Amino acid sequence: MKTKLQFGTPCLALIWLIVTTLPFIFVVATSLKTQDETFSAPVWALPQHLYFGNYAAVLEGPYFTYFRNSAFVVGVSVLLIVLVSAMAAYAFARLRFSLNKTLFAIIVAGMIVPLHATLVPIYLLTRNLGLYDTPFALLGPYVALSLPVSIFILTGFMRQIPRELEEAAQLDGAGPFRIFSRIFLPLSTPGLATVAIYNGIGLWNEFIFAYMLTSTPEHRTLPLAIWDFQGQYSSNVPAMLAVVTLTSLPLIAAYAFGQERVIKGMMAGSLKG
Template sequence: MPTVSLKPALAYPKVRDISLRSLVKLLALVWLVVTLLPLLFVVFTSLKSQAETFDSPVWALPRQIDWSHYAAVLQGGILVYLRNSVWVVGMSIVLILAASSMAAYALARLEFRFNKTLFGLIVACMIVPIHITLVPIYLLTRSLGLYDTPFALIGPYVATSLPVSIFILTEFMRQIPRELEEAAKLDGCGPFAVFWKVFFPLSGPGLATVAIYNGIGLWNEFIFAYVLTSSPSNRTLPLALWDFQGEYASNIPAMLALVTLTSLPLIVAYAFGQERIVKGMMAGSLKG
């Protein structure tokens, strides 16, 4: 009886897998180019002289690197905006991590009435447009005497970031083995000790995901900062473009130098933190 060779049949899936991987790599390369070109355009144009931006092609490299626009922007008070952004975003992230991690632990592991209902309400808050709260937040801020202070931004930033943060951490903490929790209880740990000694350390990837995710969003936040602050000494970095547009409106390289400086901290943070974001999201999505 003749034998049938299975080698050609087995070769087709391998060829198909190689073709699929090649296609994915090609699409990733195309997407890299699409996302990188605007950034390169901004950086190259910011290094041109003002006259060169008008008499040279748009995508031409600078004939001579001109750092004067960066010096002018740094001397124009951008460091004050940077200081405010670092302080406001940093304090907001600390409060978000503290509140959301404790709430997530309670929702993930503590048995109490209306647990699932409360979690559902928190998830439902994620679909509420945050800008519809702008007027009541503005009135509350004025009545509390916090208007035009950095503290005016911390409350709204924390409140609007909590739903998605609690959702991410709750799903993450549900995957932590119960054996660790039971071992801690046998050692005499109460609920808070279990949270602090077991769940909080083991939730490191999830906490990093929440911190980076919210940090990127709050760093770029504009509308609350614009409405709740008015003086340059209390405004955050996204408003630097708004406040400086009158001074540099006709100076395209200076405006793009300002865009580069405001984007640089975010690019650096994301470059170092993107792996933690992916790991945190994947860890929270796996069923243990």
């Protein structure tokens, strides 16, 4: 039985690798085809000749403007998410106050709120605040909707930090802020990295709020770059997939670099101390 498990696990892993890799291979292969070849050849056929004109067309357009907007919005949002969720998690994990469990339950309940239920209120609020179609229109929704899961992860992580360290710091005269900045933040680095990578990947690919709260190329993000190659009656499919490929490369690099931290942080955050 043990031999079968040892043999079966690598086979299942190999099958899963193939299943998850094929879509990316399809996207890259199609992005290297011409428009005519896309419709004349079989869907899964490899390109007859490598055609890099799609990438040239993408890079000659406003791609770098979209990239800059995405980098700004995602970078600032992730920084705020990590900072706010870390402070909130410290309060829930260590500070004793009457509404601790109640407030934590309310925040965690935010994880089950349907995204689409918030679209109209957020759109109206953004218009009323004069932030529509500005670089700051996406910061509020991105941070607010990412906080529940981030606080949940970091609270579970901080609860595992030994209380002896906190008590020793208190004996030395350290207050809550100093304990948080000198002890909890450094020891929570794996959890903070998990929250940063997890939210960074999700926000980099976010489409619906970027589409709803921005309207001009000067303020739109990378997921909306595909609209530059979609017309009323036809679409440049290879160019659109070239955009998808270029957009995915930073995410693949980030996840390949930080996947171990994400897995360890998620597992640690799911345990209770």
